[in-house]
Amino acid sequence: xxxxxxxxxxxxxxxxLQSLSGVVPIGAYLVDHLWSNSYALVSIEKYNQVxxxxxxxxxxxxxxxxxxxxxxxxxxxxxxxxxxRGKSNALSHPWMSNWMYVLQRWTGLLAFVFIGWHLxxxxxxxxxxxxxxxxxxDMTNPWYVIAYLVGVTACSFHLGNGLWNFACKWGIAITPKxxxxxxWFGAAVGVGCTLAGxxxxxxxxxxxxxxxxxxx
Amino acid sequence: xxDKTFIVRIKRQQRPDESVRWEEYELRYRPHMNVIICLRDxxxxxxxxxxxxxxxxxYDANCLEEVCGACAMLINGTARQACTALVDDLEKxxxxxxxxxxxxxxxxxxxxxxxxxxxxxTHCWIPIDGTYDIGEGPRMAPSxxxxxxxxxxxITCGNCLEVCPKVNQRDPFVGAAxxxxxxLFNMHxxxxxxxxxxxxxxxxxxxxxxxxxxQNCVKACPKGIPLTESLAAVNGQVLVHAVKSWLRGE
Ligand code: HEM
Ligand code: SF4
Ligand code: FES
Numbered sequence: 001x002x003x004x005x006x007x008x009x010x011x012x013x014x015x016x017l018q019s020l021s022g023v024v025p026i027g028a029y030l031v032d033h034l035w036s037n038s039y040a041l042v043s044i045e046k047y048n049q050v051x052x053x054x055x056x057x058x059x060x061x062x063x064x065x066x067x068x069x070x071x072x073x074x075x076x077x078x079x080x081x082x083x084x085r086g087k088s089n090a091l092s093h094p095w096m097s098n099w100m101y102v103l104q105r106w107t108g109l110l111a112f113v114f115i116g117w118h119l120x121x122x123x124x125x126x127x128x129x130x131x132x133x134x135x136x137x138d139m140t141n142p143w144y145v146i147a148y149l150v151g152v153t154a155c156s157f158h159l160g161n162g163l164w165n166f167a168c169k170w171g172i173a174i175t176p177k178x179x180x181x182x183x184w185f186g187a188a189v190g191v192g193c194t195l196a197g198x199x200x201x202x203x204x205x206x207x208x209x210x211x212x213x214x215x216x
Numbered sequence: 217x218x219d220k221t222f223i224v225r226i227k228r229q230q231r232p233d234e235s236v237r238w239e240e241y242e243l244r245y246r247p248h249m250n251v252i253i254c255l256r257d258x259x260x261x262x263x264x265x266x267x268x269x270x271x272x273x274x275y276d277a278n279c280l281e282e283v284c285g286a287c288a289m290l291i292n293g294t295a296r297q298a299c300t301a302l303v304d305d306l307e308k309x310x311x312x313x314x315x316x317x318x319x320x321x322x323x324x325x326x327x328x329x330x331x332x333x334x335x336x337x338t339h340c341w342i343p344i345d346g347t348y349d350i351g352e353g354p355r356m357a358p359s360x361x362x363x364x365x366x367x368x369x370x371i372t373c374g375n376c377l378e379v380c381p382k383v384n385q386r387d388p389f390v391g392a393a394x395x396x397x398x399x400l401f402n403m404h405x406x407x408x409x410x411x412x413x414x415x416x417x418x419x420x421x422x423x424x425x426x427x428x429x430x431q432n433c434v435k436a437c438p439k440g441i442p443l444t445e446s447l448a449a450v451n452g453q454v455l456v457h458a459v460k461s462w463l464r465g466e
Pocket of ligand 1: 030075080104109110112113155156427
């Protein structure tokens with residue numbers, strides 16, 4: 001019985017903002033981040049040039065806080081609250097979508113831990129200046145490589161499955177057919193991000209430049 | 217030749233505050249038996265497998281043809297109607313438990329008034345009487361009838377709530393059945409006159425935003441109601457309503 005629940009629409013608005021923040025800005029940033037890091041597969045100079053651009057945006061702290069840290073903190077903490085309100089039952093009702101519900105939560109937590117560590121080591125540890133050589137140095141450590149592979153996979157899964165959730169929960173994909181299509185779209189984004197992430201990590205680890213064909 | 221028999225295990229509880237006990241009954245097999253017949257056999261001769269005298273098992277049932285919804289329970293762990301659960305199709309021993317998401321009354325009987333209260337809370341009816349005769353309503357297009365009919369088959373059994381991770385003691389979520397009824401009543405030309413009230417109710421705690429898309433409901437529904445479609449459609453309706461009233465400053 002919802003006896004003591006306050007009769008207000010605040011919960012609805014917060015739920016919607018949590019859902020939206022997963023797609024924009026967080027999801028959009030994840031895709032953009034994998035894109036800009038893919039310059040590491042072109043050449044060291046190109047990578048340093050692109051990351052240098054990103055690291056010198058004006059009002060940097062404010063932009064990062066408004067576009068990344070605050071939405072991410074809100075999405076994650078409120079996401080944990082949403083998680084706590086559910087009671088997973090995938091063991092007794094092992095349907096695929098039910099496992100996705102469980103995985104959406106655990107990959108979210110993994111992503112949060114990974115992103116926290118990633119920010120600590122690459123953003124704050126290096127005082128906001130990262131160059132190819134520094135990242136490549138980190139990636140000589142096999143534990144870093146493993147952490148990145150797990151982290152990128154978790155983030156990508158969470159985004160891909162989240163896009164399917166989003167399409168259903170915002171009334172974008174209504175019929176089973178449309179929801180099926182949205183699931184495939186989400187899967188494509190998830191797999192695409194995972195693969196891009198893995199290749200970038202391996203590129204740093206092996207100083208490998210598979211996309212450098214046009215560089216003299 | 218000895219009769220063919222099978223075992224039924226039942227989770228029993230005299231009162232909600234009493235401790236649980238499991239009882240085993242050995243029943244004589246006849247062709248075409250369903251779970252309700254098993255419970256009737258037990259009521260006739262309430263002796264457990266080890267010969268101890270017990271009491272008839274309490275259960276709800278009415279129509280015996282999957283239209284009243286009353287007989288929902290967990291059969292071998294699956295939320296379903298007892299009257300359409302055929303012994304021939306079930307793995308033995310057959311395990312019977314009450315639904316877990318509703319307050320227990322006794323044995324296999326639960327109190328599903330939450331669903332009725334939530335139907336009221338979300339204005340799931342069509343007012344046809346005023347203080348005077350308000351006359352005939354508009355005609356319903358056949359295409360709308362076709363969409364509405366499957367939704368109207370809901371029997372309020374509660375299986376969709378039972379399997380939903382977001383329906384539990386911590387969250388007042390109304391569940392898929394109620395959201396689907398909102399869609400049905402909003403579809404009806406007379407019902408549509410009150411759609412704003414229904415959508416507003418679904419913005420309150422326990423409303424549509426509590427759905428986290430585990431999509432279990434649609435798999436558990438004995439009437440094959442397209443619940444995930446209803447959830448997505450009503451999600452869109454609530455969103456459009458919310459944005460419009462916000463822009464208008466209502
Ligand atoms: C501790 C960290 C996180 C937690 C606990 C978390 C939790 C959640 C939860 C509970 C949902 C709702 C799923 C549903 O309604 O079925 C969700 C959705 C989503 N999350 Fe996260 N998340 C976290 C981090 C992230 C990160 C780092 C990203 C970026 C890739 C992200 C992107 C998304 C997206 C795109 C959605 C879909 C929005 C929707 O469900 O409508 N989340 N997250
Ligand atoms: S929607 Fe289906 S499962 Fe849910 S109460 Fe109605 S008939 Fe039962
Ligand atoms: S007795 Fe009516 S649905 Fe089973």
